[in-house]
Amino acid sequence: MNRTDMKDSLRDFIRRHRDEFDDKQPADRVWSRIENQLPGKKVSLWSNVHVWRAAAVLFLSLSVYLMISRSGNQAVNADRARLQIEFSDLEKFYNEQISDKIELISNIQEFNDEENFTQDINKLDAMYQVLREQMKAQPSEKIKDALILNMLVRIDLLNQQIKILEESENKTDEVAI
C-alpha cells in the first residue's frame, strides 16, 4: 500500500484539483436512452395523471369563466334547439363509453376515494354537472365544446387507469414477490 506520508507531487496535485478533472459532460441522449429502459415503466403514467389534474383545474376555471361571461342574447331559439339535439346525441355516445369503462375498472378494483384518479374523475364529473345546467339554461357552442372535452378527458383518464391496472396485473402474474 502506498504510504500516505510519502510525498507525491502528482497525487497531491490531483487531489487539490480533483473537481476540475471532472469537466466532461455526457450528452443528453444518454438520459433518453436510460429513460427508455427504466424499471417499472407503468409509473410514467403518473406524470400524465398530473397533467390531467392540471387540465381539471383549467376546466374548473373555464366553466367559471363561462358562467360569468354568459351572453345568451345572441342565441336564437332555433340555434339553441339545434345545439341541444346535437349535444344530446354526443352525450349519449360518450356517456355509454364512460360508464362501460367505469364498470370495467370497478370489476378489477374497488374505487377508493383517497386515490387521485378517483378525485380527478369526481372533479370532472362535478364540473360536468355545472356545465350541463349551463347548457340547459344558455346553450352555446362554447359550452357544448367544453362538455365534450370534459367527457373526452374522462375517457382518457379511464383508459389510463385501465392500462395501469392491466399492467400491474401482468406484473403480478410475472413476478410473485
Added chain:
Amino acid sequence: MEAQATHIHQEIIDRCRLGDRAAFYELYKLYSRSMYNVGYRIVNDEVEAEDVLQEAFISAFNSLQSYRGDSTFGAWLKRIVINKAINHLHKKKLERMPEDDRWDVKEEEEVDPLEGYPFTVEKVKKTIELLPDGYRSVLSMYLFEGFDHAEIGEVLGISESTSKSQFNRAKKKLKELLESN
C-alpha cells in the same frame, strides 16, 4: 456533511425504489457528470464512455434493491461504472491486462519523481490519455477514484502486488510523457 449527503440521497433512492420517474432523473442529474468522467478516464473515448454511463445507470437502477447503504451511494455506483468500463476495455481486446508473473516485479518506489513539476490540469489530463489502457485504468482508479490496490486487483482480476507494480510503472511512464512535452 457526508452523512447528510447520504441521507438526502437516501430519500431519492427510496422514491426510485417505488418507481418514481422523477427520482430516477434526480439521481442521474446528481451523479451523471462525475460518473461519466470516471468511465471516460478508463475507456478513453467519449462515445464509449456514454455507453458505459448508460449501462451503469440502468444496471444500478435495476439493482437498487441490493444497495444496502453499506457504502455511500456514489461509491456503490462508481464501482458499477468502473466494472462496466473495464468490461468495455476487455471487449475491445486492444490490449491484454498484464500477466501476473510478468508484471509482478519488485517495487521500485522513487522518492517523488515529479517534485517541482509545473502541473496543470489540462496537461495531466492529456498525458493520462496517452497512457496504454492497463496503465491508465490502474492509475485512474488509484489516484482519482480512491481505490486501494486490493480493490483494483479485485476489479481487474490481478493480485494486489501486480496492481502496485503496474501503478508504479504507470507513474513512471506518465513522468516520461510529462517531461517529454
